[in-house]
Amino acid sequence: MSRRMYRVGGIAMFSREKQKALDILEREHQVILGMLSVLDRICSTGRPIDDEFLEDMEKIIAFFKEFADRCHHGKEGALLFPALEVHGTEEVKLAVKELSDQHVKGRKLVAQMKNALEEMKKGNQAALEGFCKSAKEYGDFLRGHIAAEDEDLFLTARSLLPDLEQDRLVREFERVEHEEIGQGVHERLHRVAHEMSEKYRD
Numbered sequence: 001m002s003r004r005m006y007r008v009g010g011i012a013m014f015s016r017e018k019q020k021a022l023d024i025l026e027r028e029h030q031v032i033l034g035m036l037s038v039l040d041r042i043c044s045t046g047r048p049i050d051d052e053f054l055e056d057m058e059k060i061i062a063f064f065k066e067f068a069d070r071c072h073h074g075k076e077g078a079l080l081f082p083a084l085e086v087h088g089t090e091e092v093k094l095a096v097k098e099l100s101d102q103h104v105k106g107r108k109l110v111a112q113m114k115n116a117l118e119e120m121k122k123g124n125q126a127a128l129e130g131f132c133k134s135a136k137e138y139g140d141f142l143r144g145h146i147a148a149e150d151e152d153l154f155l156t157a158r159s160l161l162p163d164l165e166q167d168r169l170v171r172e173f174e175r176v177e178h179e180e181i182g183q184g185v186h187e188r189l190h191r192v193a194h195e196m197s198e199k200y201r202d
Contacts, residue, residue: 021080021161021169022154028072029146031193035063036139038196043132049120056199057117057131059192064110067189068142071181073103076149079172080157087160095153102145109138 019027039060047053081096088096112134119127161169177186 019170021166021173022158024170024173025072025076025080026150026154029150031190032068032072032142033146034197035060035193036142038200039135039139041200041202043135049125049128054117054121056196060196061110061114061117063189063192066185067193069103069107069110071177071186071189073106075173075176077103078176079169083161083165083169084157087165088156092156092160099145099149099153106138106142106145109134109141113138
């Protein structure tokens with residue numbers, strides 16, 4: 001179950017061994033926040049739209065689609081949230097529904113960035129402004145979403161979910177990564193986050 005360590009945006013990614021399910025999700029939040037910081041730096045420095053830039057934007061958008069949404073949000077939506085609906089109060093269930101609905105909004109914002117990127121590939125330099133506008137909206141939105149989970153829902157979940165249930169979730173997270181996301185994909189996306197963080201430093 002061990003994971004190689006990467007440092008993303010100053011955040012060290014440690015082994016999963018003996019971690020709880022909520023620890024895993026919180027560490028993934030740190031990787032996602034690191035990539036949001038990369039987006040901020042890219043849009044604030046006015047880099048030229050060349051082939052290298054377009055290739056990097058493809059990698060970043062793919063990261064948010066595959067890691068943030070398909071992998072991370074997928075584990076929350078298919079595994080953590082249903083467990084909280086079983087063990088939680090009505091208030092918790094309402095919070096889960098709101099956060100689940102926010103996942104849909106995040107997908108729409110990523111799609112907007114992807115559409116702007118496709119315009120840039122066609123030579124439309126002005127599309128960078130639209131890309132960065134969507135990137136800022138996505139960053140503001142996702143940071144708020146993560147804060148709501150880390151500072152509220154996950155704290156509640158730690159008291160609600162029995163240790164055996166968290167252990168089951170850890171096993172299911174591993175299954176999802178290997179069988180549904182694909183062997184080695186999670187590690188590859190960590191490497192992309194590390195690469196982009198190193199390349200687009202302050």
